[in-house]
Amino acid sequence: xxxxxxxxxxxxxxxxxxxxxxxxxxxxxxxxxxxxxxxxxxxxxxxxxxxxxxxxxxxxxxxxxxxxxxxxxxxxxxxxxxxxxxxxxxxxxxxxxxxxxxxxxxxxxxxxxxxxxxxxxxxxxxxxxxxxxxxxxxxxxxxxxxxxxxxxxxxxxxxxxxxxxxxxxxxxxxxxxxxxxxxxxxxxxxxxxxxxxxxxxxxxxxxxxxxxxxxxxxxxxxxxxxxxxxxxxxxxxxxxxxxxxxxxxxxxxxxxxxxxxxxxxxxxxxxxxxxxxxxxxxxxxxxxxxxxxxxxxxxxxxxxxxxxxxxxxxxxxxxxxxxxxxxxxxxxxxxxxxxxxxxxxxxxxxxxxxx
Numbered sequence: 001x002x003x004x005x006x007x008x009x010x011x012x013x014x015x016x017x018x019x020x021x022x023x024x025x026x027x028x029x030x031x032x033x034x035x036x037x038x039x040x041x042x043x044x045x046x047x048x049x050x051x052x053x054x055x056x057x058x059x060x061x062x063x064x065x066x067x068x069x070x071x072x073x074x075x076x077x078x079x080x081x082x083x084x085x086x087x088x089x090x091x092x093x094x095x096x097x098x099x100x101x102x103x104x105x106x107x108x109x110x111x112x113x114x115x116x117x118x119x120x121x122x123x124x125x126x127x128x129x130x131x132x133x134x135x136x137x138x139x140x141x142x143x144x145x146x147x148x149x150x151x152x153x154x155x156x157x158x159x160x161x162x163x164x165x166x167x168x169x170x171x172x173x174x175x176x177x178x179x180x181x182x183x184x185x186x187x188x189x190x191x192x193x194x195x196x197x198x199x200x201x202x203x204x205x206x207x208x209x210x211x212x213x214x215x216x217x218x219x220x221x222x223x224x225x226x227x228x229x230x231x232x233x234x235x236x237x238x239x240x241x242x243x244x245x246x247x248x249x250x251x252x253x254x255x256x257x258x259x260x261x262x263x264x265x266x267x268x269x270x271x272x273x274x275x276x277x278x279x280x281x282x283x284x285x286x287x288x289x290x291x292x293x294x295x296x297x298x299x300x301x302x303x304x305x306x307x308x309x310x311x312x313x314x315x316x317x318x319x320x321x322x323x324x325x326x327x328x329x330x331x332x333x334x335x336x337x338x339x340x341x342x343x344x345x346x347x348x349x350x351x352x353x354x355x
Contacts, residue, residue: 012047016056032168092116092198097170098151099163102129102290104236106283110174112196113148120147123192124154125177129286132180138192161233163297171197172207173293179203210293211308223313224325226306231329233303234291237284239334243276248338257343260335262328269331273322277330284330285314 015029033041051057092114100109106129113122123138137154141147155162163169178185178193178201193201231237247268251260262269288311296304310326313319322328 013051016048016051016054092121092196094167095120096148096151096165097167098155099166099170099173099294100154100156101162101234101294102287104234104238104240106130106287107134108290109154110170110177111151111154112170112174113151114196115143118143120144121195122148122150123196124150125174125189125192127173127177128180129290130180130283132182133174133177133185133189134181135186136189136192138195140195161294161298161300163294166297169207169210169293169297171201172204172210173290175202175204176206179205206289207293208289210296211289212296212304213308216309220325223310224329227310227325227329229303230288230291230306230310230326231333233300237287237330237333238337239272239276239280239330240337241276241334244272244331244334245338245342247272248335249342251335252339252342257339260332260339262323262332268335269328270322272331272334273327277322277327278320281314281320281327284326285311288314 033044036044045061048057048061052061093116094112095115096113098109098111100111102108108127108129109124110127110133111122111124113120115121120141120143121138122141123136125133126135127133137150139150174193174197181189248260251265251268255264260268288307292304292307292311294304295301295307313324314326320327322331
């Protein structure tokens with residue numbers, strides 16, 4: 001009588017079949033293997049070798065046998081036959097990658113640099129948190145220790161936190177950028193997707209499974225504190241619209257060069273919310289989710305929790321009011337920047353006038 005496959009074996013077979021249907025997931029499987037303990041890796045690689053007749057298993061074995069050091073100490077667990085498999089890969093090998101923080105207009109950069117056929121192919125994709133991938137800059141070089149410098153060039157020059165070499169996060173956000181862009185993806189973007197991560201890479205939803213659960217906040221004072229921490233970490237997050245500049249000018253005319261105040265200037269804050277900020281709450285929610293991912297994959301756990309909590313509150317209509325600490329702080333920051341610009345322009349104008 002034939003032995004019945006165990007549930008674990010059937011689950012493993014199902015995983016291999018899923019990789020075959022969506023080859024882009026092989027990247028994530030490869031990254032997952034690199035995080036396991038040596039004994040676990042050896043067991044899993046042995047199971048993959050048993051299924052090497054399956055194209056998905058064969059592709060994963062080729063990746064395992066040819067990936068560059070130092071991230072592949074687990075190559076030693078491959079059998080001699082698997083290690084000697086042909087080294088011509090179906091898809092590129094990740095050399096480095098990067099995810100930037102998101103700016104005040106909801107734009108960020110997802111960059112990948114891969115090796116394939118003796119070449120290094122690097123692309124920096126401009127991603128909108130709502131509109132997806134909008135533009136790309138790419139380079140193809142002979143592979144060397146100095147190749148892939150485009151990623152260094154696009155890193156922000158300040159203290160903002162980006163994420164280096166997190167393959168799961170990078171590919172998850174790149175796939176989400178394709179999903180959001182839909183049919184509007186530019187030919188240049190499609191070309192560099194193929195060049196860097198291969199023709200089988202597919203769109204996918206935002207990788208929400210990477211987000212940790214945020215704690216609840218009980219007081220408005222704590223919400224205000226968390227808001228200040230998030231916005232201090234994101235200095236470009238303020239509204240620079242024409243309406244904000246006009247309101248800032250009106251407040252300067254009324255009160256002189258004093259900071260805007262949400263209590264004293266409640267009418268202006270309400271007008272700005274109704275005519276501008278209320279229509280951007282979904283944008284800010286998406287920006288907060290992006291930063292929750294970035295901070296959550298770094299050492300900024302408190303900031304990640306704060307961003308996730310604020311994003312959750314912006315989904316609730318009871319918090320979609322001008323007095324909410326996050327909304328009020330955004331208005332204040334925009335008005336302050338606009339006032340500073342108006343004052344500086346006035347001084348420059350006065351200095352240029354003849355005496």
